[in-house]
Amino acid sequence: MHRNMGNLTKYTLEGAEARCHFLGRTDKSCMDLMDVVEAVDPVSGQKYTRLRQARALDEQSLKEYLHSVDFKMRVAIIHQAHSWAPLQISEPMLGVFTNWTNAMEDVCHLVDSFRLQRSEVDEAFSVCAWKPQPALHELAYLLSYPEMKGFDDAFHWVIRKCGLYHQYQLKTKRSTCLFIAPNPQTSWAEKIVHAANLEAHPLRLHTILFDKSLQNWRWYISNLDHEHHKLASEIMSFEIEKDLDFVNMYDKLSGLRFVETRLSPAVPILAAHAQVLDKLRQWNRELEAHGEIEPGLASAFVVALDNLASRVEALERNAKFLLSRIVAPIQMASDTISLKSQKTAEDMSSRMLLDSVSVRMISIVTLVYLPASFVTSFFGMGFFSIDHDDKSGARWTAHSIWVYFAVAVPLSALTLAYWKQKCRLGDFYKKERVTAPCV
Numbered sequence: 001m002h003r004n005m006g007n008l009t010k011y012t013l014e015g016a017e018a019r020c021h022f023l024g025r026t027d028k029s030c031m032d033l034m035d036v037v038e039a040v041d042p043v044s045g046q047k048y049t050r051l052r053q054a055r056a057l058d059e060q061s062l063k064e065y066l067h068s069v070d071f072k073m074r075v076a077i078i079h080q081a082h083s084w085a086p087l088q089i090s091e092p093m094l095g096v097f098t099n100w101t102n103a104m105e106d107v108c109h110l111v112d113s114f115r116l117q118r119s120e121v122d123e124a125f126s127v128c129a130w131k132p133q134p135a136l137h138e139l140a141y142l143l144s145y146p147e148m149k150g151f152d153d154a155f156h157w158v159i160r161k162c163g164l165y166h167q168y169q170l171k172t173k174r175s176t177c178l179f180i181a182p183n184p185q186t187s188w189a190e191k192i193v194h195a196a197n198l199e200a201h202p203l204r205l206h207t208i209l210f211d212k213s214l215q216n217w218r219w220y221i222s223n224l225d226h227e228h229h230k231l232a233s234e235i236m237s238f239e240i241e242k243d244l245d246f247v248n249m250y251d252k253l254s255g256l257r258f259v260e261t262r263l264s265p266a267v268p269i270l271a272a273h274a275q276v277l278d279k280l281r282q283w284n285r286e287l288e289a290h291g292e293i294e295p296g297l298a299s300a301f302v303v304a305l306d307n308l309a310s311r312v313e314a315l316e317r318n319a320k321f322l323l324s325r326i327v328a329p330i331q332m333a334s335d336t337i338s339l340k341s342q343k344t345a346e347d348m349s350s351r352m353l354l355d356s357v358s359v360r361m362i363s364i365v366t367l368v369y370l371p372a373s374f375v376t377s378f379f380g381m382g383f384f385s386i387d388h389d390d391k392s393g394a395r396w397t398a399h400s401i402w403v404y405f406a407v408a409v410p411l412s413a414l415t416l417a418y419w420k421q422k423c424r425l426g427d428f429y430k431k432e433r434v435t436a437p438c439v
Contacts, residue, residue, distance in 0.1 A: 022091045029090040031056045031097065033065055036073040059096050066100045073175040080114055080181065087114050087180070101167055101176050103138070104131045110140045110163045114180060123159050124265035126272030130279040132286055139283060140165040141276045144269045145213035146220035157220050159265060164209065168202055170290055175202055201297050202287070206280055207304045210273070214308070217266070217315045224263050225322055231255045232329035238336060246337065253333040260326050263319060270316040277309050 022029075035052040049072065056062035076097055079088045087094075098107060106129035113125060128141040140163070147160045163180035231252050238249075281302065288298040381404065 022086055022089060022094070028088065029057065029093050030079075031062060031089055031093060032077040032079070034075045034077070035068075035071040037071050056093070059092050062093055062096050063100075066097070071174065073177070075177045075179055077179045077181055087111070097178065101178075103165060103167065103178070104129065104140070106131070106138075106140050107165050107178070110142060110165060110180070113142050113161060113163065124268045126269060126275075128272060128276050128279060130283065132283070135171060136167055136169045137283060137286065138165070138167050139279060141272075141279070143209065143213050143273070143276070144265075146216045148216075157223060157262070159269075162209075162213075164206075166203075166206070168287075170292060173202070173292070175205075177205070201293060201301050203280060203283060203301065206276075207301070207308060210277070210308050214273075214311050214315070217270070218318075221263070221266065221315065221318050221322060224259050228256065228259050228322065228326055228329075231259070232325075235329045235333045235336070246340070249333060249337055253330065253337070256326055256330045256333065260323065260330070263323055263326070266319040267316060267323070270312050270319065273312045274309060274316075277305050277312065281305055 033054045033056060036049050037052050038047055039050050040047055052071075054065055056065055078094070080086075081088060094111070097103075106127070109127045109129070113122065113127060123144070126142045126144060129139070131138045142161060142163050144159055144161050146157050149156060149158050161180075163178075165178040167176045168174070169176075235249075235252055235256075284293075284298055284301050284305070287293050288295060293301075
């Protein structure tokens with residue numbers, strides 16, 4: 001019975017646009033295939049294994065290739081041009097393979113991790129599903145690992161994803177794998193197939209894959225630790241008495257936040273690695289219980305898994321320790337910016353206080369001299385005169401002095417009225433803004 005894989009096409013979210021996982025044009029669709037087959041030496045008559053490779057470009061060619069059943073291990077490889085691109089295969093072609101293998105429905109979650117776009121949450125997402133059945137066992141999981149990539153003549157670390165689905169048939173002892181590679185240039189799958197000794201253990205390819213994926217994690221964490229140490233040293237050595245370059249300090253704070261953001265996914269990713277290793281332990285016990293592998297090989301495989309688990313645990317502890325160390329310089333940088341901002345505000349308040357004292361003194365001086373200035377201006381307008389030649393000191397006042405009062409008093413009243421009206425309008429508009437309902 002074949003399962004319906006039609007729901008693989010779109011990842012739907014309520015209120016969001018559907019995101020396609022597959023190529024829209026089938027003429028660029030392809031699937032690389034590698035078979036480990038048995039052959040007989042015509043001279044010696046001895047059996048040996050060899051690798052057979054092919055590429056299917058459409059559904060018909062894929063069906064014809066899958067019709068061949070003379071293999072011990074079959075690996076189908078799907079590529080992804082880059083981390084933000086869809087899988088380089090059409091949905092019908094993938095449906096042909098999954099229906100031929102009668103793959104479990106959890107393969108949908110594996111394919112779903114390779115969307116057209118990925119968010120930061122997706123970067124830390126990992127899926128692992130194991131399904132033991134009487135006739136066959138199935139395991140599907142997502143493995144994330146760091147990789148150095150070149151951008152603008154510089155190298156930067158990026159988080160890659162690869163997916164693996166493994167089906168093992170107990171009766172025929174055949175393994176069928178679906179490998180979702182991060183890019184077309186990768187040679188992981190071919191190297192794993194060449195290195196995996198299926199005669200020794202049918203699950204050995206997983207330990208090889210884990211060993212390769214864990215190699216870069218230590219250097220990735222070490223690189224982030226170097227960036228953290230450089231930024232933290234500059235922050236910790238800052239002297240509070242000196243003037244603060246806010247832009248420079250903000251750049252350092254942003255750099256620490258970036259290190260924290262790039263390191264945070266490592267903890268859930270490595271925890272998911274440990275979960276996959278636990279599933280492999282269970283699978284190893286099942287194969288030993290069914291007599292598929294010898295007890296010695298099963299014990300040796302457990303030792304290999306324990307060693308990998310020890311590396312994963314050490315890397316996870318290292319990532320958590322570095323995350324805890326990042327908190328202190330981030331807090332210190334934030335406190336330094338806040339403290340210097342408060343100091344700057346206090347200095348401005350002190351200067352404003354000094355300015356207000358100066359203005360007050362000027363106002364007092366103005367009030368002291370204003371009456372005398374008014375009297376001097378008033379009696380110097382020419383409306384008054386004192387006859388110094390007359391011994392009696394006669395004084396006279398011009399009959400047109402009323403013009404001064406006729407102009408000055410209305411003008412002063414008009415000025416005061418205009419000022420009062422402006423104050424009323426300002427209070428009115430202020431109340432309107434406060435009481436206006438939000439639209």
